[in-house]
Structures are given as structure tokens and as C-alpha cells.
Amino acid sequence: MFMGTAFGELRVVVTLPWIGSLVNEIGKYRVHLDVIVKATQDPHFVEAKPSMILAVRKADVLMYNGLDLEIGYLPVLIESSRNQKIQSGMAGNVDCSRYVKVIDHPDKVDRSMGDVHPFGNPHYHFSPKNIERVAAGITEVLSRLDTGNADFFRKNMAVFSSKLHGKESAWKAKHFHGKKVIAYHKLFEYLAADFGLTISGYVEPKPGIPPSVAYIGRLIEKMKEERIHTVITTSLYPRKEVDFIADKTGARVIVLPHDVGSMPEIVDWFTLMDTVLTRLQ
């Protein structure tokens, strides 16, 4: 879906599908794009594969989510690629979180008990404001590395921005003030902050940590006490606990997409946001 066909253009490798979607919006057919993580994979637990090393080896620029989301595979890919252009500190190494206002920022980095969000919440792709900053950052990187196409990239960014602002006006009609939900993972915190949703608890006791029976019991009590009737999850997470909670509390379960490509109708970042907001309503 995101593969370029022409030759001679900038080779862009991205980790996650939503980053690929932004590169597509800005670079279109004038960049060669490889997306190395599939929408069927949990972005926290991806394993390095030889095909990924091959893609990274040929890259002019590598763009990734950052905040340690890719800690399990990206450092080894970068090292094994022996590609100078995309080493840390080089112009071709682009941590997209550098453009973002991070939330859930901890006072100190703490990986104890396996918390997979040690530098704050990494799932900023559900925030329109942050996405616009990331897209602008991508535009500047591409323009610097391929000056001949800089005007083309900047024009596409202007189109992207105006489409985004139009969508934001439409999305403003969707607000969830007063609505309380339980979420499987700390995935929708940026969206909750922007759209007035209250996430009162999590099926995971800490991001990346499966719940114990006792923990689930306490969560069910909390849901009954606070009259919380909705659980949000994604297709990446097991249904066993979610269905058990729904059975005990009568809550309904809403399955949301986590990234571009995770449902057939989600072909880009805009349809990702549209689908999440529509399903939540």
C-alpha cells in the first residue's frame, strides 16, 4: 500500500503504519516508502527480522515513534544495518516524538515491573495537534534531504494542514464530556484529553503488564461503584479478561483501531481518527 515504484527518489523507512500515512501525504509518489511494522503487530512487542534490516540498510531516512516504543527491535536494526545515514544524531535519524508535547511524563524513568511507557505516553498519534506538528517536522526533514522536491513537499503539507483543520471542526462536534470508560491499555490518553473522555481505569495494571485475577476483581468492583458501562480495547489485546469484565458488569465492549491498516476501511490517518471517534459515539 505504501510502496513507491519510481527509482532515484528518497528512500524513507518508517516503523509504524500511521507514520507511513503521514509520509505518504507529504512525499506522495516522490519518495520510496517502506513500513516495517504491520498493523497486526503490537507495536510494543515487535521482533527484529532480516527483511527489516535490509530495508533499514538502504534507507536515506528512518522515521520512528520514539519514547522507547521501538526499544525492543529498532536499536538492533540500526546497528545491524551499518547504515551511517540513519545512526543516532544523523540527519536521517528522525524520532517523531521530538515534535510532540508528551503527556503522562513520569518524574523519573521507571521500568520496574516492565512498564512499557518509561518516558511518558508514546501513543500521540491520536492527537490532531501533535500530528500536525509531526507532519510539519517530516516535511522539513524531507525538504532538507531532497531540496529539489522541497516546494512539492511544502505544498502537500499545506494541503494536509487545511484538510486537518477542516476535519478538526467536524470532530469538535464529537465530544465525550462526562463519559467514563475503562481501557485495556494506556493507548487513548491523548484522544481522551482532546475530546473530553474520562478513562477511569485500565485492564492492564501497568502498560504492558497482564492483569491478575485479584486485580480484575478490584476493577469490576470499581466499575460497579462508579457506574462505568464501557470498556474500550483493540484487536491486539486478548478478549478473555475483557469478556469476563463485560459479563460481570454488563458493560459493553468497544473495539477501536490502534493504527492505520488495522481495519479494512482505515487507509490513512484521517480514516483512523474518523473510525475511532465514530465507534466511540
Ligand SMILES: [Zn+2]
Ligand atoms: Zn503503550
